[in-house]
Amino acid sequence: MEYVNPEGIREDGRRPLEMRHLHAEIGTVARADGSAVFEMGNTKVIAAVYGPREVQNRSQQLNDQALVRCEYSMPNFSTGDRMRKPKGDRRSTEISLVIRQTMEACILTHLMPRSQIDIFVQVLSADGGTRSACINAATLALADAGIPMRDLVTSCSAGYLNSTPLLDLSYFEDSAGGPDVTVGILPKLDKVTLLQMDARLPIDIFENVVQLATEGCKAVANYIHEVLLENTKQLEYRRGL
Amino acid sequence: MLQNKSFVRKTRQGRVVKVVREHYLRDDIYCGASFCKVCVTSAAKLTPSDSAILVVDTNVVLNQAIPIPTHPRFTLGHIDLLENPGIDGVVLLSVVLDEVKNKNLAVYNRIRALCSNALRKFFVFSNEHHKETYVKAMAGESPNDRNDRAIRVAAQWYQNHLGSTTRVVLITNDRENKRKAIEEGIAAETVDSYVKSLGQPALLDLLVHPPSEDASMMEVEDLRPSKKKVIYTEHKPMSEITSGLHRGIYHQGKLRVNRYNPFEAYVGSESIGDEIIVYGRGNMNRAFDGDIVAVELLPQDQWHTEKSMTIADEDDDEEEDVHLAPGSADDAPRVTNLVPGSGRGVSSVSSRPSGHVVGIIKRNWHSYCGSLEPMPLPAGNGGVAHALFVSKDRRIPKVRIKTRQLGNLLDKRIVVAVDSWDCLSRYPSGHYVRTIGDIGDRDTESEVVLIDNDIDTRPFSAQVLSCLPPLPWSVSSEDLANPIRQDLRHLTVFSVDPPGCKDIDDALHCTALPGGNFEVGVHIADVTNFVHPGTPLDDEATQRGTSVYLVERRIDMLPKPLTEDICSLRADIERLAFSVIWEMTPEAEIISTRYTKSVIKSSAALSYVEAQARMDDSRMTDQVTKDLRNMNKLAKIMRQRRIDRGALTLASAEVKFQIDTETHDPLDIGMYQIREANQMVEEFMLAANISVAEKILNHFPPCSLLRRHPSPTKEMLEPLLRTTAALGLSLDLSSSKALADSLDRAVGDDPYFNKLIRILATRCMSQAVYFCSGDLSPPEFYHYGLAAPLYTHFTSPIRRYADVIVHRLLAASLGIYKLPNIFQDRPQLTSIADNLNYRHRNAQMASRASVELHTIIYFRKRPTDTEGRIVKMRSNGFIVFVPKYGIEGPVYLTLRGEKGGGEWVVDEQQQKVRKIDGSVSYSVLQTVRIHMEVVEPQPNRPKLQLTLL
Known part of the structure; x- marks a missing residue:
């Protein structure tokens, strides 16, 4: 298959180093403490954050830090074929865990002992890169909820097809079966908090692909910053400051 | 700008899914004209010198696509025309390329090659992603109409973009599209009218003629009333074929035409697990060799009679030619008896199912080499003439072409492409592609041999040559200091090759060790030190697969400096090598094996004759000769052991020419003589290959490249x-x-x-083949001929690409280099192995064809009487094999035309042919004296004829 044609254009019209169109909105769920919708192209994810609040199940309470819980779900309508998937399948359990661990790494949990933070992430529309979109949406929702964090985690994926590193794979490219590297970073601290790949790549190419994904994360971080800044300005304006 | 593309698709399970994909529109796609003032012109290919910028429609590019009756878009194409340098300054729209790709991948690859060729001005314009030329399908608009509109919009954009000083022409064969374009103010022309306006008659011949015109032309030309009737049955529509295949009425398979009898073909069918025989052109129903066809079985009682009927029916004169004796089952004629109604009882052949073709699923048409059937020149020269083209490949039927240069073409070898085959027409129709040269000219005929076997003879490109190390090259101190490389210059290494060999890729050494054992080394040119994976040089070598040896020339796999100098292990020059070193007992038992990269200095480059002479001459006592004798002793033991294990000593009738150095004409011809020295070298090469095969398979069980030889059935x-x-x-x-x-x-x-x-x-x-070890299970790795459980090719990396791969595997198993990426991709490795098999086979066929060609040249001036052996019986004669020249051909007892005269009787059981009165009889393997002479039954068609003395 030709995923990048000789003119250097991908199937959807992007060049190899280009991301899809990004769009984010903050405060989309009224009841939640913080919420956001994040779109990367046709991938659309909604995240809602509740907390910090009292721990529901006392036995899980941690005395030195906050308990972070995450629930990821991907409803049947999010993909083209409306296949009924059982709740709590392996894939969503795994992604829940990935998101929880990534977010835990940046939340200052020691400031909120004996409390609980719930993150709910739901994929409204899936078109590749759902993992990254979920992390980005969760970051925005956490920021919206005003939960103290070390830095904003941002995530982006990159792949390697037709001997070319490609940024931000769409579902079509993802289903080619090539390597798909998802990277999550703390952009200000320049630290990697998430790195996943379930294929084999020679080490030198792998480095290039990770580098590319990291660049993608930084671009996402810039965008998230803008959105947050805009949101803050709106809040200021509404308060009449 | 963002557009969403959404369409509905049916999944494999039969569910209907709505697919939505993003579609980004860009503003950084440039027009590709070097004189454009707005666009970035770094990648521009179009120059103002072109008379016009041509925007081509899909139907112009596509050749013989599946005709869709409801829409004229995909009828016939002109890829051959586009490949002609007379046409240039072409813009290919991405919408056109996509359509071509979906319809015909081979044409797509050809057009892509044109686009990447720096000498041709073909520019790809991604109109589908350009902001201003993207066209959204309107409600109720068919995809074809939408694409037509996209092409017109793009042409319009070009005209507006480049201004009125540049002429932009839309070339389309679709009348409707042309009409609409002209209505919209775009200059549009059909291919015919455009090419005519160029005024180059040679280009006109390249045009494809629509089938309707062809049919009418035939009726005018052929006055015989029988021609008007339908000759072939209509092909069944695709839907019926698919349902027929489902229900098991039809069987799908690739049609292979018998190389020795073009009226007989086989379809290997998986559904019945046997080959279906298709007798006669009528039953083949316009299928070509290599087509994927659907076959219906004939009723069992017709399995035998059908055969005799159709052969009598055909009036083409096809007869067996003298040809080189085949080397293996793959190119030997099948077991069939051409004779109608000969007295065969229940034989194995008649019990095989026969069938007839009902439809063609995929065509395998490409271009063919051959010449025009001799015919008188039409009175008015320069007009359009119809001619019949006869392919050199006997499996291909005659092709009807139209030409305006008949006078020029009659005595030329030409290339012709097939366009269509109507059921009203006895022959397919095609068009002229190019001329190779005069018939009978040695260079032309060699060229034909190469083209027929799909061998790339183009000189190496600049990119490939840039991968070579700078010349003059010599072993550097870095190479010597490299810890992976062992310095073996102190050893007495020598090579033994055929005389005049310039690409020496193997050398040997043999030293007596103090304990009475021997250290024997095989040193192979270290080609992978110069050919690195992923470079253009490597890609080119992958494609070529092997060097091709013709009688008078060699087509290299690697550029000449590598082949003849840098890699060649020449005498008295330090060279890099990859060595396999054994310690052997005097009984030739291998005690230990060691593999290393090395530096060697060959002390002698011997020919087989020289080596043999040294061994036989008891006066010679120098080091090399002593080593040779020791090695010979070991080799004999190894050979005996191999034979005891069950290795076959097979023989082939290889011949050798002595070529005049000036004229390149053959001076003498004779059997290739095999000496002890040949066998000695062969023995050590086999041992090295087997050792390496074991090593690499041990390290890389799923991705080793091995060679196997299947047991004959x-x-x-x-x-x-x-x-x-x-x-x-x-x-x-x-x-x-x-x-x-x-x-x-x-x-x-x-x-x-x-x-x-x-x-x-x-x-x-059957022939031995390369394969990827992950594709088969270990028992299938067996090499039947050598009786070896494992075998590979390691010893000739200069001329075989398989050896290059094996060198890389071996280097990786020693930890010298890391394994290149392709080894992790099994499908790719399998496809490389398939390509190597294909190239290898073609190279062999080309060598044989070249020998055949030179045999004819040789006998043209020298009619000869010689002895032959009968190898096969026929009703009207027998096939004679001439050992001295390695050729075989038919000897007719009855003259042609009085076929089945009844004077001779064949006895199948005894393999004898007897005169009816019992006065004379011939039996198989009998020696007969024959006369060999080149005759020309038709002008420009020389052939070798054998007659009984």
Whole structure:
């Protein structure tokens, strides 16, 4: 298959180093403490954050830090074929865990002992890169909820097809079966908090692909910053400051 | 700008899914004209010197696509025309490329090659992603109409973008599209009218002619009333074929035409697990060799009669030519009896299913080499003439072409492409592509041989040559200091090759160790030190696969500096090598094996004759000669052990030419003589290959490249059995060992008898093939001929790409280099192995064809009387094999035309042909004296004829 044609254009019209169109909105769920919708192209994810609040199940309470819980779900309508998937399948359990661990790494949990933070992430529309979109949406929702964090985690994926590193794979490219590297970073601290790949790549190419994904994360971080800044300005304006 | 593309698709499980994909529109796609003031012109290919910028429609590019009756878009194309340098300054729209890709991948690859060719001005414009030329399908608009509109919009954009000073022409064969374009103010022309306006008659011949025109032309031309009737049955529509295949009425498979009898073809069908025989052109129903066809079985009672009927029906004069004796089962004629109604009882052939073609699923049409059938020149020269083209490949039927340069083409070898085959027409119609040269000219005929076998003879491109190390090259101090490389310059290394060999890729050494053992080394040119994976040089070598040896020239796999100098292990020059070193007991038992990269200095480059002379001359006592004798001793033991294990000693009738250095004409011809020295070198190469195969398979079980030789099946050995049974010999086929022993016992009353039996046996074997070890299970790795459980090719990396791959595997297993990426991709490795098999086979066919060609050139001036052996019986004669020249051909007892005169009777059981009154009889393997002479039954068609003395 030709995923990048000789003119250097991908199937959807992007060049190899280009991301899809990004769009984010903050405060989309009224009841939640913080919420956001994040779109990367046709991938659309909604995240809602509740907390910090009292721990529901006392036995899980941690005395030195906050308990972070995450629930990821991907409803049947999010993909083209409306296949009924059982709740709590392996894939969503795994992604829940990935998101929880990534977010835990940046939340200052020691400031909120004996409390609980719930993150709910739901994929409204899936078109590749759902993992990254979920992390980005969760970051925005956490920021919206005003939960103290070390830095904003941002995530982006990159792949390697037709001997070319490609940024931000769409579902079509993802289903080619090539390597798909998802990277999550703390952009200000320049630290990697998430790195996943379930294929084999020679080490030198792998480095290039990770580098590319990291660049993608930084671009996402810039965008998230803008959105947050805009949101803050709106809040200021509404308060009449 | 963002657009969403959404469409509905059916999944494999039969569910209907709505697919939505993003579609980004860009503003950084440039027009590709170097004189454009707005766009970035770094990648521009179009220059103002072109008379016009041509925007082509899909139907112009596509060749012989599946005609869709409801829409004229995909009818016939002109890829050959576009490939002609007379056409330039072409814009290919991405919408056109996508359509071509979906319809015909081969044409797509050709057009892509044109686009990437720096010499041609073909520019790809991604109109589908350009902001201003993207076209959204309107409600109720068919995809074809939408694409037509997209092409017109893009042409319009070009005209507006480049301004009125540049002429932009839309070339389309679709009348509707042309009409609409002109309405919208775009200059549009059909291919015909455009090419005519260029005024180059040579280009006009390249045009494809629509089938309707062809049919009418035929009726005018052929006055015989029988021609008007439908000759072939209509192909069934695709839907019916698919349902037929489902229900098991039809069988799908690739049609293979018998190389020796074009009226007989086989379809290997998986659904019935056997080959279906298709007799006669009528039953083949316009299918070509290599087409994927759907076949319907004939009723069982017609399985036999059908055959005799159709052969009598055909009026083409096809007869067997003299040709080179085949080397293996793959190129030997099938077991069939051409004779109608000959007295065969229940034979194995008649019980095989026969069928007829009902439809063609995928065409395998490409271009063919050949010449025009001789015909008188039409009165008015320069007009359009119709001619019949006869392919050199006998499997291809004659092709009807239209030409305006008949006078020029009659005595030329030309290339013709097939366009269509109407059921009203006896022959397919095609068009002229190009001229190769004069018929009978040695260079032209060699060229034909190369083209027929798909061998790339183009000089290496600049990118490939830039991968070479700077010349003059010599071993540097870095190479010597490299810890992976062992310095073996102190050893007495020498090479033994055919005389005049310039690409020396193997050398040997043999030193006596203090304990009485020997250290024996095989040193192979270290090609992978210069050919790195992923470079253009490597890609080119992958494609070529092997060097091709013709009688008078060699087509290299690697550029000449590498082949003849840098890699070649020449005498008295330091060279890099990859060595396999064994310690052996005097009984030739391998005690230890060691692999290393090395630096060697060959002390002598011997020919087989020289090496043999040194060994035989007891006065010579120098180091090299002593080593040679030691090695020979070891080799003999190894050879004996191999034979005891069951390796077959097969024989082939290889011939050798002496070529005049000035004129390149053959001066003498004779059997290739095999000496002890040949066998000695061969033995060590086999041992090295086997050692390496074990090593790499051990390290990389799923991705090693090995070579296997499948055991012959009973059917394949049947002709041999029939011959030997007639001679009163019995062969044991239970294993290769049993066969080898019974071949040893088959001794007749003359010395050549045994060799002849071996030649016949060799012919029954299939060919050895490369494969990826992950694709098969270990028992299938077996090499039947060598009786070795594992085998690979390691010893000739200069001329075989398989060896280059094996070198890389071996280097990786030693930890010298890391394994290149492709080894992790099994499908790719498999496809490389398939390509190597294909190239290897083609190279062999080309060598044989070249020998055949030179045989004819040789005998043209020298009619000869010689001895031949009968190898096969026919009703009207027999096939004679001439050992001295390695050729075989038919000898007719009855003249052609009085076929089946009844004077001669064939006895299948005894393999004898007898005159009815019993006065004369000939039996198989009998020696006969024959006269060989080149005759020209038709002008420009020389052929070798054998007659009985």
